[in-house]
Amino acid sequence: MRIVFATGNKDKMREVRRILGGLNAEILSMKEAGAEFDVDENGSSFSENARIKADVVYALLEEKDPDLAGKTIVLADDSGLEVDYLGGEPGIYSARYLGRDTSYEEKNRIIIERLSDAKGKERSARFVCAIAAALPGGRGLDTLGKMEGQIAFEQAGENGFGYDPIFFLPEYGKTSAELTEDEKNAISHRGKALRAMEELLRKEDL
């Protein structure tokens, strides 16, 4: 079996290889599978977007090589940050929030500003990651992982990316940008969704 992960992101591929490495399958990025597509994410939830991406990429690979597609599983993910005080924003618009060209330093500053009146539990937020698998024969598998936290009062940390510097984890007393990569992967939304997908795929006859 081949598992093609629909991302162009090298960091994601590294994590995917580490978590799915024990499966009886070759793990490829889209590029390695000879396919690079930009799929329109027009669903209304993380799960819908992940499903759209997985199915579209599977259909394109099938069009290219039907025999090979019969031995291929396509995985796709969609993730983002939900801030309760902002009614769940930025949510599925996390990458586009406040403009694609706006730096995360700026986006993070604005989110903190918008929460200037929020105290204690009102600052609750979570990272969410949905993973969808498209299997031969039209079957699908879906998982969802979450990491709960709070919006910090100031940005802190240099690790991670995106909204990590404002995502405060009370039990660690630091933001997810202050965790090492391994520490974050062990508790992250993406780590959880990937490990849940690994368990589902383990039950498949690969």
Ligand code: IMP
């Ligand atoms: P995508 O799933 O790669 O499209 O990511 C969506 C967006 O969600 C990213 O561009 C970030 O803004 C945000 N995001 C998702 N996961 C994380 C994370 O682990 N840390 C920080 N930001 C994240």
